Amino acid sequence: MKELNPKIKHHLIVGLLIALWIFAFAFIIKPFDDGTLNFCSWILLSIGFSSIAFVCYAVLAVIQNRIYKNISKWNLSLEIGSIVFFFIIYLIGIYTFYKSPVLKGGYGFWEFFSIIFIKVALILTPVIILARRYLIKLIPVKDDILTIRGENKLDVLKINKADLVCISNAQNYVEIFYIENNKLTSKLLRTSLRKVQKDFGFLMQIHRSHLINPIHFKSWRNPNTVVLTQIELPVSKNYKETLLTL
Secondary structure, X not given: OOXXXXXXXXXXXXXXXXXXXXXXXXXXXXXOOOOOXXXXXXXXXXXXXXXXXXXXXXXXXXXXXXHHHHHOOOOHHHHHHHHHHHHHHHHHHHHHHHOOOOOOOOOOHHHHHHHHHHHHHHHHHHHHHHHHHHHHOOOOOOOOEEEEEOOOOOOEEEEEHHHEEEEEEEOOEEEEEEXXXXXEEEEEEOOOHHHHHHXXXXXXXEEOOEEEOHHHEEEEEEOOEEEEOOEEEEOOHHHHHHHOOO
């Protein structure tokens, strides 16, 4: 999964659904009978296992939200890692509760893991995967706005992605060329071309001093020059092959 809905409130809803599912599974089906639990203990076990699931998923929601804000991306490895992390802290939580004076469960850790936890994991995994995939559909559709920031907090430029034509190096600054009211406009920001390229991976480097938005490529003026929207730029030999694929 290459996307993540980072909204904590949405994941808390998923956590609540997981808790309700575990309560129903534990209390109605009673798959964890070790011969030491009476009716009251089953109620406590069901409530405890479901409540701990909610708390653990809430912890996951907060942590993944912070990770996503820091790196601004998500991938399959992070998704698998998040689910594994949830199960690890959930295992610790429910085993501690199971062996507490409240329940005084009779299984040791490995018996608990193989007889109880594996069952919980098997019924929870598809629910979690489907719920997290559904949350992606709840991500609000936003206009494709780029926010380009300089070193100074006041150096900020917000433009539509489609309006950005190119970005050129200007010593300690970069000059951003974009379309505004059908005219080519530019703005200087104190930052580096390398940082801009790292922040906006869709930009294509055609020269050590120039990045372009590929959608504004028009034609070749000559073997060493390209025509973009309302501007022409030189092309370095090192980047020419990549540009020829447009």
